Amino acid sequence: MEGxxxxxxxxxxxxxxxxxxxxxxxxxxxxxxxxxxxxxxxxKFSNEIELRKMQWKETVKSNPEWILNLDADEVFKNRFKEEVRQLISDQEVDVYCFRLYDFRNETHYREDEHWFAHQYCRPFLVRYREGFECKWNDRPQHCGRFAENVFELPHKLSDIRLKHLGWVKKEDRMAKFKRYRELDPDGTYGSNEQYQSILDEKPNLICFEEWLLLWQ
Structure with a gap:
Protein backbone atom coordinates (compact mmCIF):
# COMPACT_ATOMS: atom_id res chain seq x y z
CA MET A 1 0.00 0.00 0.00
CA GLU A 2 1.77 3.06 -1.22
CA GLY A 3 1.40 6.78 -1.59
CA LYS A 44 15.81 -18.07 -2.86
CA PHE A 45 13.52 -19.99 -0.49
CA SER A 46 16.29 -22.38 0.50
CA ASN A 47 17.62 -19.37 2.44
CA GLU A 48 14.32 -17.69 3.32
CA ILE A 49 15.86 -14.71 5.11
CA GLU A 50 17.49 -13.64 1.84
CA LEU A 51 14.07 -13.67 0.19
CA ARG A 52 12.41 -11.69 3.00
CA LYS A 53 15.14 -9.04 2.96
CA MET A 54 14.70 -8.81 -0.79
CA GLN A 55 10.96 -8.26 -0.36
CA TRP A 56 11.60 -5.42 2.06
CA LYS A 57 14.32 -3.78 -0.05
CA GLU A 58 12.23 -3.80 -3.21
CA THR A 59 9.09 -2.57 -1.45
CA VAL A 60 10.66 0.40 0.32
CA LYS A 61 12.02 1.65 -3.01
CA SER A 62 8.50 3.01 -3.53
CA ASN A 63 8.67 5.04 -0.29
CA PRO A 64 5.42 3.44 0.87
CA GLU A 65 3.26 4.63 3.71
CA TRP A 66 2.08 1.15 4.67
CA ILE A 67 3.31 -2.31 3.69
CA LEU A 68 0.95 -5.29 3.55
CA ASN A 69 3.06 -8.45 3.26
CA LEU A 70 1.19 -11.53 2.02
CA ASP A 71 2.29 -14.73 0.35
CA ALA A 72 0.42 -15.84 -2.76
CA ASP A 73 -1.57 -18.48 -0.85
CA GLU A 74 -2.87 -16.10 1.86
CA VAL A 75 -6.27 -14.41 1.61
CA PHE A 76 -8.01 -12.07 4.05
CA LYS A 77 -11.68 -12.21 4.89
CA ASN A 78 -13.69 -9.60 2.97
CA ARG A 79 -13.79 -7.39 6.05
CA PHE A 80 -10.19 -6.42 5.43
CA LYS A 81 -11.03 -4.66 2.18
CA GLU A 82 -13.87 -2.83 3.89
CA GLU A 83 -11.91 -1.75 6.97
CA VAL A 84 -8.27 -1.37 5.95
CA ARG A 85 -8.50 2.38 5.28
CA GLN A 86 -9.82 2.89 8.78
CA LEU A 87 -6.98 0.82 10.22
CA ILE A 88 -4.21 2.75 8.51
CA SER A 89 -5.78 6.08 9.42
CA ASP A 90 -4.93 5.50 13.08
CA GLN A 91 -1.85 7.65 13.71
CA GLU A 92 -1.10 5.86 16.98
CA VAL A 93 -0.55 2.44 15.40
CA ASP A 94 2.37 1.38 13.18
CA VAL A 95 1.92 -2.41 13.16
CA TYR A 96 -1.24 -4.52 12.84
CA CYS A 97 -1.22 -8.20 13.76
CA PHE A 98 -3.67 -10.85 12.57
CA ARG A 99 -4.47 -14.52 13.16
CA LEU A 100 -3.49 -16.87 10.33
CA TYR A 101 -5.52 -20.06 9.85
CA ASP A 102 -3.93 -23.08 8.15
CA PHE A 103 -6.70 -24.46 5.94
CA ARG A 104 -6.70 -28.17 5.12
CA ASN A 105 -9.62 -27.92 2.68
CA GLU A 106 -11.76 -25.11 1.31
CA THR A 107 -13.86 -24.73 4.48
CA HIS A 108 -11.89 -26.14 7.44
CA TYR A 109 -8.65 -25.27 9.16
CA ARG A 110 -6.41 -27.59 11.14
CA GLU A 111 -5.97 -27.44 14.92
CA ASP A 112 -3.94 -29.88 17.03
CA GLU A 113 -0.72 -30.07 19.02
CA HIS A 114 1.37 -29.26 15.96
CA TRP A 115 -0.94 -26.80 14.16
CA PHE A 116 -2.04 -23.79 16.18
CA ALA A 117 -0.67 -20.73 14.35
CA HIS A 118 -4.12 -19.12 14.61
CA GLN A 119 -3.80 -18.94 18.38
CA TYR A 120 -1.25 -16.15 17.96
CA CYS A 121 -1.33 -12.81 16.18
CA ARG A 122 1.48 -12.01 13.78
CA PRO A 123 2.43 -8.79 11.94
CA PHE A 124 1.25 -8.50 8.35
CA LEU A 125 0.56 -4.76 7.99
CA VAL A 126 3.32 -2.29 8.91
CA ARG A 127 3.71 1.45 8.52
CA TYR A 128 7.00 2.31 6.83
CA ARG A 129 9.12 4.48 9.10
CA GLU A 130 12.08 5.83 7.18
CA GLY A 131 15.16 5.51 9.33
CA PHE A 132 13.86 2.54 11.33
CA GLU A 133 16.79 0.16 11.66
CA CYS A 134 15.67 -3.36 10.82
CA LYS A 135 17.16 -6.19 12.86
CA TRP A 136 16.48 -9.43 11.04
CA ASN A 137 16.32 -12.97 12.32
CA ASP A 138 18.96 -14.49 10.04
CA ARG A 139 17.67 -18.07 10.19
CA PRO A 140 17.52 -19.74 6.76
CA GLN A 141 14.02 -21.11 7.51
CA HIS A 142 11.05 -19.79 9.55
CA CYS A 143 12.67 -16.38 9.92
CA GLY A 144 9.51 -14.25 9.88
CA ARG A 145 8.46 -11.95 7.08
CA PHE A 146 9.36 -8.69 8.82
CA ALA A 147 12.38 -7.66 10.88
CA GLU A 148 12.15 -9.23 14.35
CA ASN A 149 12.34 -5.83 16.11
CA VAL A 150 9.17 -4.58 14.40
CA PHE A 151 7.36 -4.77 17.75
CA GLU A 152 9.44 -1.84 18.94
CA LEU A 153 6.89 0.16 16.95
CA PRO A 154 3.40 0.76 18.43
CA HIS A 155 1.25 -2.22 17.49
CA LYS A 156 -2.31 -3.46 17.73
CA LEU A 157 -4.19 -6.73 17.27
CA SER A 158 -6.98 -7.01 14.70
CA ASP A 159 -9.80 -9.56 14.74
CA ILE A 160 -9.90 -9.74 10.93
CA ARG A 161 -8.88 -13.30 10.07
CA LEU A 162 -6.44 -14.45 7.41
CA LYS A 163 -6.75 -17.70 5.48
CA HIS A 164 -3.66 -19.70 4.55
CA LEU A 165 -4.56 -22.02 1.67
CA GLY A 166 -1.12 -23.50 1.06
CA TRP A 167 -1.99 -26.81 2.73
CA VAL A 168 -5.30 -27.46 0.94
CA LYS A 169 -4.00 -29.52 -1.99
CA LYS A 170 -2.37 -32.88 -1.29
CA GLU A 171 0.32 -32.28 -3.91
CA ASP A 172 1.25 -28.99 -2.21
CA ARG A 173 1.48 -30.71 1.17
CA MET A 174 3.78 -33.38 -0.25
CA ALA A 175 5.97 -30.76 -1.92
CA LYS A 176 6.31 -28.82 1.35
CA PHE A 177 7.02 -31.99 3.32
CA LYS A 178 9.86 -32.89 0.96
CA ARG A 179 11.16 -29.33 0.95
CA TYR A 180 11.33 -28.99 4.72
CA ARG A 181 12.89 -32.41 5.14
CA GLU A 182 15.55 -31.37 2.65
CA LEU A 183 16.15 -27.83 3.95
CA ASP A 184 15.82 -28.56 7.68
CA PRO A 185 16.48 -32.31 8.11
CA ASP A 186 17.31 -32.05 11.83
CA GLY A 187 14.41 -29.74 12.70
CA THR A 188 16.88 -27.03 13.68
CA TYR A 189 14.64 -24.17 12.60
CA GLY A 190 11.27 -25.85 12.94
CA SER A 191 9.85 -29.09 14.31
CA ASN A 192 10.42 -32.55 12.88
CA GLU A 193 7.20 -33.68 14.54
CA GLN A 194 5.28 -30.98 12.71
CA TYR A 195 7.01 -31.75 9.43
CA GLN A 196 6.02 -35.41 9.79
CA SER A 197 2.44 -34.47 10.70
CA ILE A 198 2.05 -32.81 7.29
CA LEU A 199 1.34 -36.32 5.99
CA ASP A 200 -1.54 -36.98 8.43
CA GLU A 201 -4.54 -38.21 6.48
CA LYS A 202 -7.23 -37.39 9.04
CA PRO A 203 -6.14 -34.38 11.15
CA ASN A 204 -8.46 -32.53 13.49
CA LEU A 205 -10.35 -29.92 11.47
CA ILE A 206 -12.60 -27.02 12.50
CA CYS A 207 -15.10 -25.27 10.27
CA PHE A 208 -13.95 -21.70 9.72
CA GLU A 209 -17.42 -20.13 9.54
CA GLU A 210 -18.80 -22.08 12.52
CA TRP A 211 -15.96 -20.63 14.60
CA LEU A 212 -17.06 -17.17 13.56
CA LEU A 213 -20.67 -17.79 14.58
CA LEU A 214 -19.62 -18.98 18.03
CA TRP A 215 -17.74 -15.76 18.70
CA GLN A 216 -20.16 -13.21 17.24
Whole structure:
Protein backbone atom coordinates (compact mmCIF):
# COMPACT_ATOMS: atom_id res chain seq x y z
CA MET A 1 0.00 0.00 0.00
CA GLU A 2 1.77 3.06 -1.22
CA GLY A 3 1.40 6.78 -1.59
CA UNK A 4 1.32 9.53 1.03
CA UNK A 5 -2.27 10.41 1.81
CA UNK A 6 -3.46 7.04 0.50
CA UNK A 7 -3.54 8.42 -3.04
CA UNK A 8 -2.78 5.11 -4.69
CA UNK A 9 -1.86 1.49 -4.04
CA UNK A 10 1.00 -0.42 -5.60
CA UNK A 11 1.87 -4.11 -5.56
CA UNK A 12 5.39 -5.49 -5.47
CA UNK A 13 5.50 -9.17 -6.44
CA UNK A 14 8.53 -11.39 -5.94
CA UNK A 15 8.23 -14.27 -8.40
CA UNK A 16 10.61 -16.63 -6.63
CA UNK A 17 11.37 -19.02 -9.45
CA UNK A 18 7.76 -20.20 -9.72
CA UNK A 19 6.97 -22.94 -12.22
CA UNK A 20 3.25 -22.15 -12.52
CA UNK A 21 1.36 -18.99 -13.51
CA UNK A 22 1.23 -17.47 -10.04
CA UNK A 23 2.44 -14.05 -11.14
CA UNK A 24 -0.10 -13.88 -13.95
CA UNK A 25 -2.90 -14.85 -11.56
CA UNK A 26 -1.81 -12.02 -9.25
CA UNK A 27 -1.93 -9.55 -12.12
CA UNK A 28 -5.45 -10.71 -12.99
CA UNK A 29 -6.64 -10.38 -9.39
CA UNK A 30 -5.04 -6.94 -8.95
CA UNK A 31 -7.01 -5.78 -11.98
CA UNK A 32 -5.08 -2.77 -13.19
CA UNK A 33 -3.27 -1.78 -9.98
CA UNK A 34 0.30 -0.58 -10.62
CA UNK A 35 2.58 -3.61 -10.21
CA UNK A 36 6.32 -4.22 -10.13
CA UNK A 37 7.36 -7.85 -10.62
CA UNK A 38 10.84 -9.02 -9.63
CA UNK A 39 11.58 -12.45 -11.04
CA UNK A 40 14.17 -14.75 -9.46
CA UNK A 41 15.47 -17.20 -12.03
CA UNK A 42 16.46 -19.49 -9.14
CA UNK A 43 14.34 -19.66 -5.98
CA LYS A 44 15.81 -18.07 -2.86
CA PHE A 45 13.52 -19.99 -0.49
CA SER A 46 16.29 -22.38 0.50
CA ASN A 47 17.62 -19.37 2.44
CA GLU A 48 14.32 -17.69 3.32
CA ILE A 49 15.86 -14.71 5.11
CA GLU A 50 17.49 -13.64 1.84
CA LEU A 51 14.07 -13.67 0.19
CA ARG A 52 12.41 -11.69 3.00
CA LYS A 53 15.14 -9.04 2.96
CA MET A 54 14.70 -8.81 -0.79
CA GLN A 55 10.96 -8.26 -0.36
CA TRP A 56 11.60 -5.42 2.06
CA LYS A 57 14.32 -3.78 -0.05
CA GLU A 58 12.23 -3.80 -3.21
CA THR A 59 9.09 -2.57 -1.45
CA VAL A 60 10.66 0.40 0.32
CA LYS A 61 12.02 1.65 -3.01
CA SER A 62 8.50 3.01 -3.53
CA ASN A 63 8.67 5.04 -0.29
CA PRO A 64 5.42 3.44 0.87
CA GLU A 65 3.26 4.63 3.71
CA TRP A 66 2.08 1.15 4.67
CA ILE A 67 3.31 -2.31 3.69
CA LEU A 68 0.95 -5.29 3.55
CA ASN A 69 3.06 -8.45 3.26
CA LEU A 70 1.19 -11.53 2.02
CA ASP A 71 2.29 -14.73 0.35
CA ALA A 72 0.42 -15.84 -2.76
CA ASP A 73 -1.57 -18.48 -0.85
CA GLU A 74 -2.87 -16.10 1.86
CA VAL A 75 -6.27 -14.41 1.61
CA PHE A 76 -8.01 -12.07 4.05
CA LYS A 77 -11.68 -12.21 4.89
CA ASN A 78 -13.69 -9.60 2.97
CA ARG A 79 -13.79 -7.39 6.05
CA PHE A 80 -10.19 -6.42 5.43
CA LYS A 81 -11.03 -4.66 2.18
CA GLU A 82 -13.87 -2.83 3.89
CA GLU A 83 -11.91 -1.75 6.97
CA VAL A 84 -8.27 -1.37 5.95
CA ARG A 85 -8.50 2.38 5.28
CA GLN A 86 -9.82 2.89 8.78
CA LEU A 87 -6.98 0.82 10.22
CA ILE A 88 -4.21 2.75 8.51
CA SER A 89 -5.78 6.08 9.42
CA ASP A 90 -4.93 5.50 13.08
CA GLN A 91 -1.85 7.65 13.71
CA GLU A 92 -1.10 5.86 16.98
CA VAL A 93 -0.55 2.44 15.40
CA ASP A 94 2.37 1.38 13.18
CA VAL A 95 1.92 -2.41 13.16
CA TYR A 96 -1.24 -4.52 12.84
CA CYS A 97 -1.22 -8.20 13.76
CA PHE A 98 -3.67 -10.85 12.57
CA ARG A 99 -4.47 -14.52 13.16
CA LEU A 100 -3.49 -16.87 10.33
CA TYR A 101 -5.52 -20.06 9.85
CA ASP A 102 -3.93 -23.08 8.15
CA PHE A 103 -6.70 -24.46 5.94
CA ARG A 104 -6.70 -28.17 5.12
CA ASN A 105 -9.62 -27.92 2.68
CA GLU A 106 -11.76 -25.11 1.31
CA THR A 107 -13.86 -24.73 4.48
CA HIS A 108 -11.89 -26.14 7.44
CA TYR A 109 -8.65 -25.27 9.16
CA ARG A 110 -6.41 -27.59 11.14
CA GLU A 111 -5.97 -27.44 14.92
CA ASP A 112 -3.94 -29.88 17.03
CA GLU A 113 -0.72 -30.07 19.02
CA HIS A 114 1.37 -29.26 15.96
CA TRP A 115 -0.94 -26.80 14.16
CA PHE A 116 -2.04 -23.79 16.18
CA ALA A 117 -0.67 -20.73 14.35
CA HIS A 118 -4.12 -19.12 14.61
CA GLN A 119 -3.80 -18.94 18.38
CA TYR A 120 -1.25 -16.15 17.96
CA CYS A 121 -1.33 -12.81 16.18
CA ARG A 122 1.48 -12.01 13.78
CA PRO A 123 2.43 -8.79 11.94
CA PHE A 124 1.25 -8.50 8.35
CA LEU A 125 0.56 -4.76 7.99
CA VAL A 126 3.32 -2.29 8.91
CA ARG A 127 3.71 1.45 8.52
CA TYR A 128 7.00 2.31 6.83
CA ARG A 129 9.12 4.48 9.10
CA GLU A 130 12.08 5.83 7.18
CA GLY A 131 15.16 5.51 9.33
CA PHE A 132 13.86 2.54 11.33
CA GLU A 133 16.79 0.16 11.66
CA CYS A 134 15.67 -3.36 10.82
CA LYS A 135 17.16 -6.19 12.86
CA TRP A 136 16.48 -9.43 11.04
CA ASN A 137 16.32 -12.97 12.32
CA ASP A 138 18.96 -14.49 10.04
CA ARG A 139 17.67 -18.07 10.19
CA PRO A 140 17.52 -19.74 6.76
CA GLN A 141 14.02 -21.11 7.51
CA HIS A 142 11.05 -19.79 9.55
CA CYS A 143 12.67 -16.38 9.92
CA GLY A 144 9.51 -14.25 9.88
CA ARG A 145 8.46 -11.95 7.08
CA PHE A 146 9.36 -8.69 8.82
CA ALA A 147 12.38 -7.66 10.88
CA GLU A 148 12.15 -9.23 14.35
CA ASN A 149 12.34 -5.83 16.11
CA VAL A 150 9.17 -4.58 14.40
CA PHE A 151 7.36 -4.77 17.75
CA GLU A 152 9.44 -1.84 18.94
CA LEU A 153 6.89 0.16 16.95
CA PRO A 154 3.40 0.76 18.43
CA HIS A 155 1.25 -2.22 17.49
CA LYS A 156 -2.31 -3.46 17.73
CA LEU A 157 -4.19 -6.73 17.27
CA SER A 158 -6.98 -7.01 14.70
CA ASP A 159 -9.80 -9.56 14.74
CA ILE A 160 -9.90 -9.74 10.93
CA ARG A 161 -8.88 -13.30 10.07
CA LEU A 162 -6.44 -14.45 7.41
CA LYS A 163 -6.75 -17.70 5.48
CA HIS A 164 -3.66 -19.70 4.55
CA LEU A 165 -4.56 -22.02 1.67
CA GLY A 166 -1.12 -23.50 1.06
CA TRP A 167 -1.99 -26.81 2.73
CA VAL A 168 -5.30 -27.46 0.94
CA LYS A 169 -4.00 -29.52 -1.99
CA LYS A 170 -2.37 -32.88 -1.29
CA GLU A 171 0.32 -32.28 -3.91
CA ASP A 172 1.25 -28.99 -2.21
CA ARG A 173 1.48 -30.71 1.17
CA MET A 174 3.78 -33.38 -0.25
CA ALA A 175 5.97 -30.76 -1.92
CA LYS A 176 6.31 -28.82 1.35
CA PHE A 177 7.02 -31.99 3.32
CA LYS A 178 9.86 -32.89 0.96
CA ARG A 179 11.16 -29.33 0.95
CA TYR A 180 11.33 -28.99 4.72
CA ARG A 181 12.89 -32.41 5.14
CA GLU A 182 15.55 -31.37 2.65
CA LEU A 183 16.15 -27.83 3.95
CA ASP A 184 15.82 -28.56 7.68
CA PRO A 185 16.48 -32.31 8.11
CA ASP A 186 17.31 -32.05 11.83
CA GLY A 187 14.41 -29.74 12.70
CA THR A 188 16.88 -27.03 13.68
CA TYR A 189 14.64 -24.17 12.60
CA GLY A 190 11.27 -25.85 12.94
CA SER A 191 9.85 -29.09 14.31
CA ASN A 192 10.42 -32.55 12.88
CA GLU A 193 7.20 -33.68 14.54
CA GLN A 194 5.28 -30.98 12.71
CA TYR A 195 7.01 -31.75 9.43
CA GLN A 196 6.02 -35.41 9.79
CA SER A 197 2.44 -34.47 10.70
CA ILE A 198 2.05 -32.81 7.29
CA LEU A 199 1.34 -36.32 5.99
CA ASP A 200 -1.54 -36.98 8.43
CA GLU A 201 -4.54 -38.21 6.48
CA LYS A 202 -7.23 -37.39 9.04
CA PRO A 203 -6.14 -34.38 11.15
CA ASN A 204 -8.46 -32.53 13.49
CA LEU A 205 -10.35 -29.92 11.47
CA ILE A 206 -12.60 -27.02 12.50
CA CYS A 207 -15.10 -25.27 10.27
CA PHE A 208 -13.95 -21.70 9.72
CA GLU A 209 -17.42 -20.13 9.54
CA GLU A 210 -18.80 -22.08 12.52
CA TRP A 211 -15.96 -20.63 14.60
CA LEU A 212 -17.06 -17.17 13.56
CA LEU A 213 -20.67 -17.79 14.58
CA LEU A 214 -19.62 -18.98 18.03
CA TRP A 215 -17.74 -15.76 18.70
CA GLN A 216 -20.16 -13.21 17.24
Missing amino acids: RGFQKDEAVIIDDGSTDNSAEVCLEVLNGMPVRIIRNAIS
